[in-house]
Amino acid sequence: MTLGDAAEPLVHIKDFRMDFGDTTVIRDLSFDVHAGETFGFLGSNGSGKTTTLRALLGIYRPTAGTLHIGGKVFEPRDGASLGYLPEERGLYKKEQVLDVMVYFGRLKGLSKSAARSWSEEYLERVGLAGKAKIRLDKLSSGQQQKVQLGVTIMNNPGLLILDEPTKGFDPVNRRLLMDIIEEHKRAGATVIMVTHQMEEVERLCDRVILLKDGVSRAYGTVEAVQEEFGGTVYRVTHDGSLPASALFDVVSDEDGRAELSPRAGATEEEVLRVLVEAGAGVRSFTPARISLDEIFIKVYGEQHELGEG
Amino acid sequence: MALTQHNLGTVISFEFVRTIKKRGFVIATLALPVILVLIFALVYASNASTKDTADAQKSARFAFTYSDASGIIVPSAAKLAGGTVSSDPEAAIAAVKDGTSDAYFAYPADPAKETVKVYGADKGMFENDKYQAKAKQLLAVSAQNQVGSPQLTAALTGAVKFESETFRDGSAAAGVGGIIPPLLFLVVFYFSMILLSNQMLNSTLEEKENRVTEMILTTLNPTTLITGKIISLFAVGLVQILVFLAPVGLAYLFFRDRLALPEVDLTALVFEPGPIIAGALLTLGGFTVFTGVLVAIGAIMPTAKEAGTVFGPLVAMMFIPFYTFSLIISNPDALIVQIFTYFPLTAPVTALLRNGFGTLNAVEATIVVVELFVVGFVILRLAVHLFRYGSIEYGRKLSIAGTFRRSELAAK
Numbered sequence: 001m002t003l004g005d006a007a008e009p010l011v012h013i014k015d016f017r018m019d020f021g022d023t024t025v026i027r028d029l030s031f032d033v034h035a036g037e038t039f040g041f042l043g044s045n046g047s048g049k050t051t052t053l054r055a056l057l058g059i060y061r062p063t064a065g066t067l068h069i070g071g072k073v074f075e076p077r078d079g080a081s082l083g084y085l086p087e088e089r090g091l092y093k094k095e096q097v098l099d100v101m102v103y104f105g106r107l108k109g110l111s112k113s114a115a116r117s118w119s120e121e122y123l124e125r126v127g128l129a130g131k132a133k134i135r136l137d138k139l140s141s142g143q144q145q146k147v148q149l150g151v152t153i154m155n156n157p158g159l160l161i162l163d164e165p166t167k168g169f170d171p172v173n174r175r176l177l178m179d180i181i182e183e184h185k186r187a188g189a190t191v192i193m194v195t196h197q198m199e200e201v202e203r204l205c206d207r208v209i210l211l212k213d214g215v216s217r218a219y220g221t222v223e224a225v226q227e228e229f230g231g232t233v234y235r236v237t238h239d240g241s242l243p244a245s246a247l248f249d250v251v252s253d254e255d256g257r258a259e260l261s262p263r264a265g266a267t268e269e270e271v272l273r274v275l276v277e278a279g280a281g282v283r284s285f286t287p288a289r290i291s292l293d294e295i296f297i298k299v300y301g302e303q304h305e306l307g308e309g
Numbered sequence: 310m311a312l313t314q315h316n317l318g319t320v321i322s323f324e325f326v327r328t329i330k331k332r333g334f335v336i337a338t339l340a341l342p343v344i345l346v347l348i349f350a351l352v353y354a355s356n357a358s359t360k361d362t363a364d365a366q367k368s369a370r371f372a373f374t375y376s377d378a379s380g381i382i383v384p385s386a387a388k389l390a391g392g393t394v395s396s397d398p399e400a401a402i403a404a405v406k407d408g409t410s411d412a413y414f415a416y417p418a419d420p421a422k423e424t425v426k427v428y429g430a431d432k433g434m435f436e437n438d439k440y441q442a443k444a445k446q447l448l449a450v451s452a453q454n455q456v457g458s459p460q461l462t463a464a465l466t467g468a469v470k471f472e473s474e475t476f477r478d479g480s481a482a483a484g485v486g487g488i489i490p491p492l493l494f495l496v497v498f499y500f501s502m503i504l505l506s507n508q509m510l511n512s513t514l515e516e517k518e519n520r521v522t523e524m525i526l527t528t529l530n531p532t533t534l535i536t537g538k539i540i541s542l543f544a545v546g547l548v549q550i551l552v553f554l555a556p557v558g559l560a561y562l563f564f565r566d567r568l569a570l571p572e573v574d575l576t577a578l579v580f581e582p583g584p585i586i587a588g589a590l591l592t593l594g595g596f597t598v599f600t601g602v603l604v605a606i607g608a609i610m611p612t613a614k615e616a617g618t619v620f621g622p623l624v625a626m627m628f629i630p631f632y633t634f635s636l637i638i639s640n641p642d643a644l645i646v647q648i649f650t651y652f653p654l655t656a657p658v659t660a661l662l663r664n665g666f667g668t669l670n671a672v673e674a675t676i677v678v679v680e681l682f683v684v685g686f687v688i689l690r691l692a693v694h695l696f697r698y699g700s701i702e703y704g705r706k707l708s709i710a711g712t713f714r715r716s717e718l719a720a721k
Contacts, residue, residue: 057527059697079528090520095327106319107528151524 008071010035010159010190011056016065018051018214025051026214029065033207035158038181038191040201040222042292043211044300049194050087050163052211057084057161069159080109083157087164087194089148093137097128097147100136101154108155115154122150126176142173149177153184160184163194178204198292208292210299217299222292229295232287234260234271239281245274251294256283261290316529320537321544328508328545338549345556353564373412373443374401379420383451390447402428414444487579492665494588498595498657502627505546509600510616512538513607513696531697535689539600587664587674594681595657599627601688602654608695626654630662641668650677653684 009032018026026048033039043049054060056067058074067073074082091100098119105115123129126146128139136144145168153160165181166174181204185191195201201208201222208225210218218225233251236242236258242250247266251259262271268287275282328334374395375387384394395401395413404410405428412430417423425448429440453462463469513535516522525534602623610616630637630649637646641663649659650673660677663669669677 054523059523059526074527076526076528076530076533082527084524084527086523088520088523091524092327092515092521093519094331099323099327103319103323104524104528106323107316107525148524 009033010070011039011192012066012068012071013052013056014066016052016055016067017063018048018055018060019063024063024214026055029211029214029216031209031216031219033190033192035190036188037206038185038193038204040205040208041192041194041211042196042198042201042208042296043194044296047211048214049211053084053086053161053163053192053194057082079107080155081158083152083154083160083162085149085152085160085162085165087167089145089168091136091144091148091151094135096133097123097136097139098132101147101151104151105154108157110155118154119150122154123147126150141168142170145169146173146176149180153180156184156187156189158189160189160191160193162191164196165193166195166197166200198296201292210295212299218295223289225295226289226292229290229298231290232262233290233294234262234268235284235286235288236260236275236280236282237284238275239283240279242280243274243278245271245278247271247274259294317533317537317540320529320534321541324512324538324541325544328541329548334545338552341553342556345553345560349556349560349564371411371439371443373414373440374404374410375414375416375444375447376401377416378418379416381420381451381455382416382447383454386450386454387447390443392447405430412440412443414440414447416444416448420448487581487584488665488667490578490580491584491588492661494592495658495661495665498592498661499627500550501543501546501596502599502624504549505542506599506603506620506624508542508545509539509603510607510620511613512542513604513692514610514613514616516696517607518612526697531693535604535693535696538604542600583671583674584664584667587669587671587678588661590678591657591660591664591674591681594678594685595661597685598653598657598681598688599623601685601692604692605688605695608692608698623654627658630655630659634662637662638666638668651680653681656681 011033013032014030016026016029017024029048029052041049041052051060055062056069056074058076069078069082092103095103098116101119101122102112102115105118106112110118120129120132123132126149128143128146131139131143136147139147149165152162160181162181165177169177178200181191181193185204191204193201193205205222207221208218209216210225218228220228234248237256238258239256242253242258242260246263248260248262248271251261253259260271262268272282272285275285370391372391372393375382375392376395376398387394392414398413398415401410401413405413408430410430413428415426415428417425425444427440427444429437431437432439453459456462456465516525516534603620606616606619606623610619633645633649636643637649637659640646641650646659646663649655650663650669656677660669660674664674
């Protein structure tokens with residue numbers, strides 16, 4: 001599989017709909033991922049992210065719509081340039097680490113010696129060199145995850161699709177994983193990443209899509225999405241009580257640390273003046289962009305509230 | 310080279326190597342030959358001992374007395390064997406009892422109706438047989454001497470060879486020599502299914518239980534994966550058969566006399582093309598049907614344990630025709646035999662039996678072969694379909710109808 005003309009999006013999804021029986025789980029979903037970018041695919045559990053990836057990779061047949069990679073429907077024979085880390089992890093647990101890695105390397109078109117040599121180098125890098133001849137089920141869960149990641153990035157794929165890549169990793173290994181993803185990004189790989197770790201998205205992703213109930217709720221660059229969901233917030237530390245005002249909403253307020261979301265038309269000066277005049281005891285006042293975490297809570301909070309209601 | 314073709318070889322190699330490397334497989338495969346070797350060794354030791362004992366008994370020289378009311382015993386032969394005539398049976402028995410004589414044989418007036426009495430000094434369970442052996446040998450030699458004709462002796466003792474020849478449609482019928490070759494396909498079928506069926510079932514379950522399917526399906530077409538698995542299993546089966554046959558072959562080649570293995574006269578076997586071709590096709594067709602069914606079960610069931618509950622009855626289907634064995638070979642037109650002949654899961658064994666015994670005509674054989682291949686192909690397609698869908702239904706039992714009702718399944 002060639003990864004297509006640079007002018008064309010590498011991944012193109014248009015009017016994608018997916019029905020499971022009578023239930024529509026994805027509705028008219030459209031988005032593109034361009035070659036070389038890192039794309040965050042966000043949404044709560046059950047919002048349709050994994051279903052979309054499975055349809056994109058030909059595991060499911062879409063009810064309607066177009067799902068293309070490199071200008072065509074994906075087929076397993078194109079798998080050599082794809083690195084897919086599925087949400088449901090697993091390898092041949094009763095086989096030796098190196099044997100499994102070499103097998104997947106061979107399936108991706110590497111020669112046996114190239115696959116072996118690549119695997120040995122990778123295991124050395126992630127601190128598993130001494131485990132090459134150990135059965136996978138003798139490794140810890142985190143070590144198995146490392147092997148799985150190795151299988152995914154083997155053959156330096158041009159497109160990495162990672163479904164919750166940090167799931168099951170401790171902070172140290174999460175850092176290692178992020179470093180590896182960044183390396184591939186720097187090498188020109190396109191990365192599609194499903195994650196609930198918003199700080200990772202803010203650090204790594206060029207663009208994101210936020211899915212709720214199978215419908216896109218936000219799509220664009222991280223900055224554009226932040227702008228769309230309130231843009232700037234004010235982080236305030238204070239000694240007194242915060243007043244209620246028509247100029248802003250109090251997003252959070254705990255132990256003298258508050259976050260205020262200005263309403264349309266309210267300026268920074270106006271908000272600060274209201275606080276000072278109300279005797280809030282403002283010690284610091286810092287404008288900042290709304291975090292993706294907050295956007296996430298904003299979007300899915302509505303759902304939870306409705307659910308509770 | 311297309312990646313798909315390349316991957317077929319990779320799958321075959323991976324599946325074959327990892328299967329034969331498994332400790333369980335090595336133990337299971339070597340267990341039978343080891344047991345066979347042990348049995349052969351015991352038989353060898355036992356036969357050697359028995360032969361030595363029998364030889365010793367035949368040639369055992371000991372003094373004995375005898376009385377002959379029949380008049381059959383030739384005195385010179387008795388004397389040559391170490392015998393002395395006794396005119397007083399009571400005294401002869403007393404001499405044996407007090408150990409002054411080794412044995413006493415009392416031949417009655419009519420040995421055909423009365424018992425020859427043998428008395429001897431106890432030498433242990435096995436050595437005691439020498440007395441009877443000697444009494445019998447003396448009677449046989451004397452009878453042969455009386456008849457005076459080796460031909461009559463042979464006829465009387467049954468040492469005559471017979472050879473039968475029967476005819477069908479004006480030509481000599483093959484007889485037993487013609488039955489054995491096509492029946493060997495039944496043996497091959499049973500061997501392959503018994504050795505491989507469990508592995509067939511587990512091979513697809515493994516992807517599911519290990520949740521490796523999604524990784525696999527993005528690099529490999531499910532048809533390629535399943536084809537690779539079937540070919541590798543077949544290769545594994547061949548290895549097992551060779552390992553199993555090795556001790557038998559070695560024993561036959563080097564220890565045949567000592568093990569009392571029957572002489573195999575291959576010239577007596579008749580290889581008729583029709584039954585041989587039909588047998589080969591029925592075996593392949595049956596293998597295809599059962600492979601498809603087992604792979605499909607593996608795709609539907611969430612775990613090996615649950616698959617085992619379906620696996621048992623399925624294996625039973627292979628053995629059920631044997632319960633009607635006599636009916637199958639004596640009355641092939643019986644309704645139950647007809648049903649077994651055409652029902653896909655009983656057809657391979659029933660048709661192979663009928664093919665071997667010559668009661669499956671060309672039209673019936675053709676119908677069954679076509680049926681098995683068509684049904685086998687359909688079930689294999691269904692198995693691939695179920696694998697593609699069922700293998701990502703982790704931890705859940707799959708509804709077959711559901712996979713067809715739901716249109717989201719990719720149809721590759």
